[in-house]
Amino acid sequence: MRTMLILVLFASVMAGQTAHAAEQCDQVRFGIVDWTDVKATTSVASELLQALGYDVDISNQSVVDTYDALAKGDIDVFLGNWMPSMAPVADPLIEAQKVERLGANLEGAKYTLAVPQYVYDAGVKHFSDIARFADKFENNIYGIEKGNDGNLLILDMINSNAFGLRPFELIETSERIMLAQVNGAVRDQEWIVFLAWAPHPMNERFDIAYLDGGDDYFGPNKGGATVYTNTRAGFSEQCPNVATLLDNLEFSLAMEGQVMDMILNQFVPQDRAARHWMHQNPEAVEAWLNGVTHRDGRKTNPTAIAQSMKLTLNN
Incomplete structure (x- = not known):
C-alpha cells in the first residue's frame, strides 16, 4: 500500500510538472518569408497549434532578417530552410548554436x-x-x-x-x-x-x-533541395510538445502544390486553404498529431480536429 501511494504521488508530481512545462509555452512565434510554399506549410502548423490551444504569431520578413530574429530569440520557428541554397545564411548560425536545425519537412524539392x-x-x-x-x-x-x-x-x-x-x-x-x-x-x-x-x-x-x-x-x-525546420536555440527543450509536432510535420510535393494552387490560383486565404486541405485529408492530421497533446496535456482526437477544419472556401 505504501509503495502504491508513493507511485501515485510520483505520477501526480510528474503530471504537474508536465502541465507546468506545457503552460510555459503558450505561444509559438513563426517567421515566414514572402513565398507561397512557406506560407502554406506555416498555415498548416499554425492551424494545428491553435486547435491544440496555443496562441500563434506570424511575422513576415526577409530571409536574412528571419534568421537574425531566430538567432536573437525574437521568433521561435521557421519552416523554410531550403538547402543547400540557404547554407551561407543558415549554417553559420547553426554552427554557432544560435539556431537549431530539426528534421526535413520536405524532400525532393x-x-x-x-x-x-x-x-x-x-x-x-x-x-x-x-x-x-x-x-x-x-x-x-x-x-x-x-x-x-x-x-x-x-x-x-x-x-x-x-x-x-x-x-x-x-x-x-x-x-x-x-x-x-x-x-x-x-x-x-x-x-x-x-x-x-x-x-x-x-x-x-x-x-x-x-x-x-x-x-x-x-x-x-x-x-x-531539401527543406528543413529551424528553431531558435533551446526551443525544443522548452516546448517539447510543440517540438514533437514540428518533428512530425513532413509534407509532400503534391500536398504543398495543392494548397499553393488554392492560394495563388483560387485566391483562397492561406489559413483557409490549409484548413480545407486538412479537412479533406484527416489521415495526414493523424500522422502529424502522433504523440502530440493539447497544450494543457489532454490527449488529442485527430479525427475531431480534422473535422473542425471544415469551412466554405468562399466565406
Missing part, C-alpha cells in the same frame, strides 16, 4: 534558374548559355524579394562574373511580380530567365525548363 521551354529549345540549357543570349534577355535575371537567398546567389554570380554574367542586372521584386513577368513573357513568346522552384503551381501553369550548371550555387540535380 528544387530551386534554381529556369527559362520557358521555347527558350530552352532555342539553346539556353546551361547557366553558361545565358550570357550568349544577353540581348534577348535584355541583360536581366528575375529574382524575388530582396535579401532572398536565391537572389544572393545570383548576385554572387554577377559580382564574380561567373558564367560571364557581370553585365546582367538582378531584378528583385516579389514572387507574385516575378510570376507576372513570366506570364507576360510566355504570352508574348519573349525571353526571360528567372528563379523557379518546386513545389509550386508555376510548374503546371507554365511550360518551363530548369537549367543545368548551377551545382556550385544551387546544388546538384538542377537545384535539388
